[in-house]
Amino acid sequence: MTTVLIAGLATGAIYAFIALGYNITHLASGALNFAHANLMMLAVFLSMVGLQLGLNAIIVTVAVAIVVGLLALIEERLAIRLLRNNAAHSELVTTLGVASIITGFIVLIWGSDPLSLPAGSWPTGALDLPGGRVQLSDLLMIVVILVIAAALILISRKTKIGISALARSEDREAAQLRGIDVLKLSMFGFALSGVVVGLAAIPIGTKTLAVSSVILILAIKGFVALTLGGVGSMGGAIVGGLFIGLLEAVVERYVGASFRDLIVFAVFLAVLFIRPQGLFGTVRQRVV
Amino acid sequence: MAKIGNVSSVANPTFSERFGKFLPIVRVLVVVVVAILPFVGLDAFWTRQIILVALMALTVSGLSLIFGYAGQLNLGQPAMYAAGAYAAGYFSKNFVNDLAINLAIGIAVAVLIGLLVGLPGLRTSGWSLSILSFFLVLLVVPVVNIIGAPIGGFAGLTGIPIAAQFGTQLDANGFYIFVVAVTALWFFLMLNLIKSRHGRALLVVKESTVLASSLGIAPFGTKLKVYAISAIPSGIAGVFFAYLDGYVAPDSFGLNLGVTVLAALVLGGAVSVYGPLIGAAFIIIVPSQLNSFDKYNAIIYGALLVASGIFFNNGIVGIWNSLVRRVFGRKKAATDVSVDFSEVEKVRPVLEKVDGLRLELTNVSKRFGGNQALKSVSAVAEPGQITALIGPNGSGKTTLLNLISGFYKPDEGSSVLIGGNNATGLPVHKVSQLGVGRTFQTPIIPEGLTAREVVAAANFVRHPSTMASSILHLPSYRKARKSDAEVDGVMESMGLASIANEPASSLALGTRRMVELARTVAGANKLILLDEVAAGLDEEEIVELGIMIRALRDSGATVILVEHNFTFVQELADHVLVLAEGAVVADGSPEYVANHPEVLRQYLGEGAAVTGTRTQKSKDGDKK
Numbered sequence: 001m002t003t004v005l006i007a008g009l010a011t012g013a014i015y016a017f018i019a020l021g022y023n024i025t026h027l028a029s030g031a032l033n034f035a036h037a038n039l040m041m042l043a044v045f046l047s048m049v050g051l052q053l054g055l056n057a058i059i060v061t062v063a064v065a066i067v068v069g070l071l072a073l074i075e076e077r078l079a080i081r082l083l084r085n086n087a088a089h090s091e092l093v094t095t096l097g098v099a100s101i102i103t104g105f106i107v108l109i110w111g112s113d114p115l116s117l118p119a120g121s122w123p124t125g126a127l128d129l130p131g132g133r134v135q136l137s138d139l140l141m142i143v144v145i146l147v148i149a150a151a152l153i154l155i156s157r158k159t160k161i162g163i164s165a166l167a168r169s170e171d172r173e174a175a176q177l178r179g180i181d182v183l184k185l186s187m188f189g190f191a192l193s194g195v196v197v198g199l200a201a202i203p204i205g206t207k208t209l210a211v212s213s214v215i216l217i218l219a220i221k222g223f224v225a226l227t228l229g230g231v232g233s234m235g236g237a238i239v240g241g242l243f244i245g246l247l248e249a250v251v252e253r254y255v256g257a258s259f260r261d262l263i264v265f266a267v268f269l270a271v272l273f274i275r276p277q278g279l280f281g282t283v284r285q286r287v288v
Numbered sequence: 289m290a291k292i293g294n295v296s297s298v299a300n301p302t303f304s305e306r307f308g309k310f311l312p313i314v315r316v317l318v319v320v321v322v323a324i325l326p327f328v329g330l331d332a333f334w335t336r337q338i339i340l341v342a343l344m345a346l347t348v349s350g351l352s353l354i355f356g357y358a359g360q361l362n363l364g365q366p367a368m369y370a371a372g373a374y375a376a377g378y379f380s381k382n383f384v385n386d387l388a389i390n391l392a393i394g395i396a397v398a399v400l401i402g403l404l405v406g407l408p409g410l411r412t413s414g415w416s417l418s419i420l421s422f423f424l425v426l427l428v429v430p431v432v433n434i435i436g437a438p439i440g441g442f443a444g445l446t447g448i449p450i451a452a453q454f455g456t457q458l459d460a461n462g463f464y465i466f467v468v469a470v471t472a473l474w475f476f477l478m479l480n481l482i483k484s485r486h487g488r489a490l491l492v493v494k495e496s497t498v499l500a501s502s503l504g505i506a507p508f509g510t511k512l513k514v515y516a517i518s519a520i521p522s523g524i525a526g527v528f529f530a531y532l533d534g535y536v537a538p539d540s541f542g543l544n545l546g547v548t549v550l551a552a553l554v555l556g557g558a559v560s561v562y563g564p565l566i567g568a569a570f571i572i573i574v575p576s577q578l579n580s581f582d583k584y585n586a587i588i589y590g591a592l593l594v595a596s597g598i599f600f601n602n603g604i605v606g607i608w609n610s611l612v613r614r615v616f617g618r619k620k621a622a623t624d625v626s627v628d629f630s631e632v633e634k635v636r637p638v639l640e641k642v643d644g645l646r647l648e649l650t651n652v653s654k655r656f657g658g659n660q661a662l663k664s665v666s667a668v669a670e671p672g673q674i675t676a677l678i679g680p681n682g683s684g685k686t687t688l689l690n691l692i693s694g695f696y697k698p699d700e701g702s703s704v705l706i707g708g709n710n711a712t713g714l715p716v717h718k719v720s721q722l723g724v725g726r727t728f729q730t731p732i733i734p735e736g737l738t739a740r741e742v743v744a745a746a747n748f749v750r751h752p753s754t755m756a757s758s759i760l761h762l763p764s765y766r767k768a769r770k771s772d773a774e775v776d777g778v779m780e781s782m783g784l785a786s787i788a789n790e791p792a793s794s795l796a797l798g799t800r801r802m803v804e805l806a807r808t809v810a811g812a813n814k815l816i817l818l819d820e821v822a823a824g825l826d827e828e829e830i831v832e833l834g835i836m837i838r839a840l841r842d843s844g845a846t847v848i849l850v851e852h853n854f855t856f857v858q859e860l861a862d863h864v865l866v867l868a869e870g871a872v873v874a875d876g877s878p879e880y881v882a883n884h885p886e887v888l889r890q891y892l893g894e895g896a897a898v899t900g901t902r903t904q905k906s907k908d909g910d911k912k
Contacts, residue, residue, distance in 0.1 A: 032415050082598045090597045092361045092418055093554065097593025100547050104586030216543055220426060223419040258430050265423055272408035272416055 002131030004249045010138035012245015013145040014204055018222025019229065019237035020152055021193045027156065027165040027232060028189020029182075030172065031080050031091040035099035037219035039075075040197040041212065042102055043068045044117075044205035045110055047198075051118045057202060065198030072194030076187055099219070106212045114211035122206040141203035146238070148196060153234045161188060169232060217261075224268045230281025239279065319472040326461045335464055336532075337573060342471040343528055345568035346521035348552045349478055349561070354518040356558030357482060358511050359494030363546045364405060364421030368398040368519045370428045370541035372526020374439050377448045377536045385449045387458070387466060391527050398523025399516050406515040410508060425543050432538040444537035451531040467528050474521050477759050479561045481517070484758035488741050489748055490514060491559075495734030502693060502728075503748055503811070504720035513755060544586070551589035554596035557605030559736065566604050626796035627783055629828035636835050637781035639843035644671020645707030645723055645815040647692065647846055652702040654687055654870075661687045662698075663871040669863070671814075674837060674847045676857040676878075679867035685850045686729065688867070689817050692848075693726050694719040706815060725813030729820050731800040733792045739803050740788040744775045746811030778810045782836060798829045805836055815846045822853050834860055858882065 021036040043064050050060035079094035125136045156162035168175040168182055176182055208214055225244055229236025244264055251263045271278065326335050347365050354362045372394035380390050405424050409417030432439060439445050451458045451466070458466060481487055489510060493500040497507040530536050548571060556567025575581040581588075600606055647669040654662040662684045669675040677685050690696045692704060694716035704712045706722050725746065733742055756762070779785050784806055787795065792803060801821055808816055818837070822830055837860060841847050851857050857864060857878065864881040866874040874884040881887055 078594055079597065092415060093550065094594050094597035096363075096547065096550070097590040097595075097597075100586045100590030100593065102590075104584065104588075104590060107586065108583060216422075216426065220419065220423050224423075227416065227419070258434050261423075261427055261430050262434070265427060268420065268423065269405075269408050272412065272420070276408075276412040276416070 002129050003134055004132075004253050005246065006129075006134040006138055006142075008246040008249025009242055010135075010142055010207060010245070011248060012225075012242040013142045014208065014218060014241075015221040015225045015244050016149070016238045016241025017145045017197075017200060017204070018218055019225035019241050020149055020234060021197060022222060022226050023232060023234055023237055024152065024193040024196070025189045027169045028192075029076070029080055029186030030169065031095065031186075033075070033190070033193065034092060034095040034219065035075060035079075035102060036193060036197070037215050037222060038099045038102035038106075039068055039072060039194055040201070040204065040218070041208075041210070041215045042071070042106060043197045043201035044208065044210045045106060045115075047121075047201040047205055048115060048117050048210045051121045051202075057121055061199060061202060064201050065195045068198040068201075069191045069194035072190040073187060076190035080186060080190070081183070099215075103212055103215060110210065110212075112212055114209040114213075116209055117202065117205045122202050124206070137203065137206050141200075141207055144200050144203050148200060149234065149238050152196070155192075156234055161185070165189065221264065224264060227268065227278055228271050230278030233278070233280035236278055236280035315476075319468065323465050323468045326464055332460070335460065337576060339464060339467050339528070339532060341565075341569050341572045342467050343525040343532075344549070344552060344572050345565045346471055346474060346525040347549050348556070348564035348568050349475065350518035350521045351549055351553050352558055352560070352564050353478065353482075353490075354511075354515055356553065356560070356563070357487060357490040357494065358514045360410060360511055360515070361415070361418040362421045362515070362518065363418055363543070363550070364402065364424045365522050365549050366541040366543070366545040367421070367424040367428055368402050368522035369526040369529065369545070370432075370536075370538070371398045371401040372523035373530040373536045373541075374432070374445065374526075375523075376527035377445045377530040378439055380451075380531070381445075381448050385452045386455075387451045387453045387527075387531070391470070391524060394527035394530075395520050395523040398526060399519045402519030402522075403512075403516060406512055410511045410515060422543065422546070425541065425546055428541045429538045440536070442538065444535055445530075446535050448530055448534040448536070450534065463531065470524060470528075474524065475561060475565070478521075480761060481755065481759045482561065484755075485744070485748055486510075486755050486758050488737065488745055491736055492734050492745055495736070496732050498695070498716075499728075499732040499734065501716035502720055502726055503745055503807075504717050505748055506715075506717040517755070547586070547589050547593075551592045553603075555592055555603050557603030559602055560605040563603050563605045570604075625787055625790050625794055626799045627787055627802070629783060629802075629826075629832045636839050636842070639809065639839050640812055642723070642812055642814045642844050643707075644844045644846040646671055646705075647675075647707075647815055647848070648703075648705040649688075649692075650703040650705075652688070652691065652704060653699040654684075654691055654696055654702075655699055661870050662691070663869070665867070665870070665872055667865050667872060667875060669815075669846050669848055671846045672841060672844050673862040674841050674849055674860055675863045675865060676849045676851055676861035677865050677867065678851060678854065678857060678881075679873075682869075683867040684870040685867055686819060687870075689726070689819055689848070689850055692719070693724060693817060723814035724817065725808040725811045725815075726817035727801070727804045727808055727819055727821050729823070731797070731804045733795070733800050733803065735791075735793045737792050738789050739784065739792045739795065740775060740779065742792040742803055743779055743784075743806045743810050746807045746813075747775065775810050778806055782806050782809070783832065798825045801825060802829065802832065805833065809836060809840065812843075813845060816840055816848065818847065818849045818851075820850055820852065822851060822856055830856065854882075 018037050018040065021040070022032060025031055025033045025036070046064045046067060047060050050063060051057065075095070075098050079098050080091055083090050083094065123136055123140060126133050127136050127139070156165065164175065164180045164185055167178065168180060168185055172182060208218075221244055222241070225240035226237055227240070228243065229238070229240030244267070247267065248260050248264060252260050255263070322338065325338070347369055350368070351362060351365055354360050375397040376390040376394040379393050384390075401424070405417065405420040409420040429442075433441050435441075451463050453466070482490070489500065489505045492503065493505060493507050493510050500507050500510070529540075552567035552571040553564060554567070555570055556565065557563030575585065596603065602609070649665055649667045652662055652665045653660070665684075665688060677688065679685050687696065691698050692706075692711075694711070694714050697713045698704065702712060703710070706719070706724065709722055711719055711722065737745070776785070776788070779788050782802060782805070784799075784802060787799065792800070795803060801824065805818075805821060808818070822833060825833060834856070837847060837849065841862075849857070849861065861878050864874070864876065864878050865872060866881055866884070866887050874881050874887045876884075
């Protein structure tokens with residue numbers, strides 16, 4: 001049982017991590033970034049290349065965080081800032097375009113077979129806990145993600161820029177009138193979301209391997225985690241992600257692997273029907 | 289500011305005015321020519337390419353309806369396509385091999401699958417639909433695998449018979465003609481839909497659900513209907529796909545197909561009937577002519593999606609339209625187009641008589657968190673009268689208006705009667721359907737509609753005609769269409785005829801307010817709520833505004849006017865209601881109110897509260 005739970009929590013932590021990234025850009029620029037999971041997988045591939053070159057894991061992490069942060073900035077410029085018609089969620093189309101471009105390059109450069117990160121780049125091995133054997137790498141990955149999540153919650157609640165983002169997501173115009181530079185904020189949000197995926201790329205890549213085919217699954221499960229937790233809530237994203245990971249692990253173990261996605265889908269439908277604002281989201285009164 | 293005046297701005301006829309009358313014949317001719325191509329020597333490869341283009345165009349057209357027109361990004365087209373294909377494949381193999389019957393079955397299954405995500409996905413605005421539909425596509429393979437043997441599982445469904453109709457097997461050319469004919473039929477029906485008031489209603493929903501519901505269009509119901517309709521062509525395409533090769537594999541329906549469909553749409557043009565056809569032709573034919581395209585298609589389609597947001601608003605169709613505009617007459621879409629009302633004849637038009645709705649508010653309260661915005665307001669507005677609602681900023685005027693139109697739910701114990709109907713807490717579109725029309729503090733003018741279309745949007749509820757009758761041009765559609773002609777009369781009488789064909793969003797603020805008022809007039813509403821309509825208008829415009837408001841009163845309607853300009857209120861109102869801090873402080877004739885001590889103290893007297901509220905009388909009474 002412990003084995004199943006920890007494996008589920010590990011998968012769930014990755015979903016939560018993606019949902020956190022969606023939240024960052026959503027709060028900072030109001031856009032849903034379809035390409036976030038693609039950026040994360042790109043970070044995994046780049047880390048793999050760095051480690052293969054024999055570079056130190058810390059140097060690789062910092063370098064990848066910077067590179068992916070810059071790429072996210074470019075995305076913000078192309079897919080968000082330059083949009084001509086900001087009605088009808090045009091950013092869904094442009095960020096989906098960016099997602100397709102990133103996947104296209106990954107497949108073109110590295111092919112579509114799964115690749116492992118070089119051995120020794122992240123602690124591996126098994127631990128015997130009461131109730132079963134668990135992977136050390138999984139446990140450590142969960143810790144890394146929770147630490148990053150805690151830092152993000154602190155940023156969003158305590159720093160000036162985090163509070164500005166909250167203000168912006170409530171009312172863009174009012175925030176601007178109070179002197180918040182919403183364009184800079186949007187750039188900051190995208191850059192931060194890129195840096196963050198870079199920071200966790202090695203532990204996550206150890207778990208998922210470097211492979212393009214899981215991007216879509218991660219992207220969608222991240223959305224489910226986001227919706228379940230409540231859009232805009234960092235804590236909600238964590239709870240949502242971990243819950244879905246656990247649910248999947250339990251379903252896979254006791255029902256069957258082919259039902260895994262169906263049941264997550266059913267939960268998603270149920271949430272949208274019963275509590276569309278999510279567990280920790282708020283409903284806003286409509287104003288004319 | 290480009291003043292156009294009351295003269296016709298269009299010296300040259302537009303492209304559609306010049307050639308529009310030939311379009312129906314051209315369309316039929318194109319279909320006939322395409323249909324006979326195999327008989328005049330088109331080879332099997334190109335025949336197949338045209339079928340593939342038709343299938344893609346059908347799928348893309350569904351996305352055009354739900355995304356281009358209704359503004360809801362649905363990425364689930366491949367799932368509906370798969371549903372149609374598997375339903376037809378399974379049915380023709382096991383039960384009856386009849387193309388028409390299987391089309392019906394394929395459509396039904398595709399619509400059902402679509403509604404599965406449409407119902408929850410459309411309830412909340414924003415992106416839930418996109419994600420749900422994305423997820424739906426991901427489920428195609430697991431679901432096919434769970435169903436297993438009956439539909440072939442991972443290996444695919446084989447042994448689908450050659451298509452037959454009425455017991456006769458169709459040869460390759462017969463199937464080709466069938467596909468072309470059904471595709472053409474679908475596009476003709478789609479054209480009818482989007483050219484009808486429902487097409488306009490969709491654009492209104494896309495731009496503003498607030499406006500849509502205030503015009504009596506139920507946002508959720510409308511989106512859901514369109515969503516169901518948008519599944520039809522994908523289902524049709526799926527059925528043809530199953531018959532085309534007699535084989536259906538689950539991996540034909542991945543998210544790559546979804547991205548391809550979206551790329552075809554933005555390339556061709558999302559808000560157009562022709563866009564899907566053009567986009568589909570490109571996306572099918574170009575890759576088939578290039579050897580190594582497959583390797584780069586994800587990158588190229590992705591770049592197309594990004595480019596669509598940056599460079600072109602409506603794909604190839606949009607580029608064509610701006611070219612045509614450049615060649616025929618209009619140089620460039622002007623901005624801030626306005627009407628010079630000093631040149632407009634000031635005659636009070638006689639509007640169609642209506643039975644005004646008496647508005648009766650009893651103990652209406654509204655609290656937002658700790659803020660008591662309205663405190664037990666009781667008041668009556670009579671038909672055939674202008675009731676002005678005045679008060680300092682933050683006194684609750686607009687809150688009250690929003691509460692009457694249904695945007696806010698009043699607190700427990702409140703009662704709103706409209707024409708004797710209990711309208712307390714009724715949703716906005718239901719309130720509107722009682723005959724309530726309104727304007728907004730900031731005019732809500734959807735993009736992509738001409739001024740005339742904005743005004744005609746008011747007709748949506750007044751002369752209902754169902755989507756089905758619009759698509760099939762049934763009698764109620766014809767009647768509704770005739771009523772649209774009355775719109776011209778209203779615009780003419782308000783001096784707006786010259787800007788009728790201008791894009792409404794390019795109009796100057798004052799003119800936009802007048803267009804909004806015209807929309808309210810054209811709606812022949814029985815209770816009219818005007819929210820600061822005079823704000824930002826110049827003197828000539830205010831004169832015209834006064835004429836129209838009086839004309840509305842004379843028609844028998846109940847008019848409620850929220851206004852800061854007390855001179856204007858005094859000239860116009862029969863009855864004035866003064867609010868302060870959410871409560872009624874005075875209720876009576878303009879003279880009574882102007883001399884009411886509490887009103888003078890709170891609001892008019894020191895001139896402290898609002899600018900633009902001092903009047904002749906209050907100046908006299910100022911004792912300065």
